[in-house]
Amino acid sequence: MQLEFYKYQGTGNDFVMIDNRSEFFPKENTKLIAHLCDRRFGIGGDGLILLENDPETDFKMVYYNSDGNQSSMCGNGGRCLVAFAKKLQVIENNATFIATDGLHHATIGDDGLVSLQMIDVAEVKVSSDHVFLNTGSPHHVQLVDDLEKYNIKENGAAIRYGNLYGKAGSNINFVKQINDSTFSLRTYERGVEDETLSCGTGATAVAIAMNVLGKTEASSINLNVEGGKLVVSFEKKEGQFSKVFLKGPAEFVFKGSIEI
Template identity: 30%
Template sequence: MRVPFIKMHGLGNDFVVLDARGEGLPTMTPSIAAALADRRTGIGCDQVILLEPSETADFRMRIFNSDGGEVEACGNASRAVALLHGAEASVETAGGTIRVQPANGGASVDMGVPRFGWEEIPLAYAMDTLTMPVAWEPLKNPTAVNVGNPHVVFFVENSDVVQLDRLGPEIEHDPLFPERVNVNVATVESRRRICLRVWERGAGLTRACGTGACATAVAAMRRGLVEREVEVRLPGGTLTIAWAEDGRITMTGPAAEAYRGSFEWDDFA
């Protein structure tokens, strides 16, 4: 079976998008997703995105990290999908229904309402999620936020010097996080600007993470470090995050289509 795909990215966070809204595909499995994502023997990407029909929204978006694991949300993929769809839409995800709107070569995405309860992150046991009494070497007292997927945010003097490639996987797999966790290290540069690096659960270091930007901005706002709308600068570029008084997060930023192609499904099955 020959399957078409669209290669897209948001600030360098790249995706293989499979559009099964009109014609179905064989069942996606973790092993197939990981094989497609492999940068040496597959197409190569941070996440495989599968679009399907939905009974509750305009369509459904499923997200598979490069290790094959299916996850709840991906902000950069949401903007890419909005660009591909070409119109405002409601999108069902495992993390909840979001709304996307193409805009200026990218998109704005209503990411919904963040959650802060320890059991909503989730954590293995109860604790304050605003200033967590935990540490991993120089990284200490983070904030935990669930924005459709779980994040922990560390505020540091210089995010560029943190050994995130070493500490990221250690924190991701710590027993404190029973569903693992995305790890963010952030430096507040001003009341309206944050510098951020992210270790993504199941994907590792990526050039950008939309949900990480949302989680980090909200964490900084909860601590009174920034205004209710900020720019978040990532290695791949900048996103604008706003947290409205009604509690909903809006993420705005670019997305792009790189190229289109096709593959034989049985080559990866």
């Protein structure tokens, strides 16, 4: 069987996209999904995303990590899926879709940037050396001195598999402040089990965490990731974060087919 696919990337976070509105894709075949995401033997990607029909919204997002397992929300993947939906003419420049963490709204600007509304955040746990919060996926946020030389894979894995987060683990973000409203971050992603060039839910978590820690008073925060730049904006009231938006590029890379 020939599988038609599309490849998208958002600040270097790359995804295999499949139009599954006809529900042909074998969704329980984790080995196949992992194979398609394999950079040497398959297509290559940080994850695989199915675009499916939904009776109440424009479409449904079904996201898999590169290990083949269905996972929690992916912010950059959501933005790329919105761009994919436009390419398929499912939407024009506005979208409402359902994902594993609930309902999302998104817009595509004249500049091609996709702005995706993330879930509200009501609980942020502050510890002595890190912050933990859920932005659709669980995120550990930690400031480090020498971000450029920091061993993300080794230190990220140690925390991800350590005693803090149990069997489920967490995504791990290491952060450096650049100025009052700009931060650089690098992310170790569970399910990929390595550093990725960008993580949308991670960038969202970092922006909120830095506000909670008093590192910034800005409500629109610039995030430098390894694959480019993202912007996270929000409204804060009595420690609650709402109208949280993740904005950045979501670009078509290529289309192809592979035998499965």
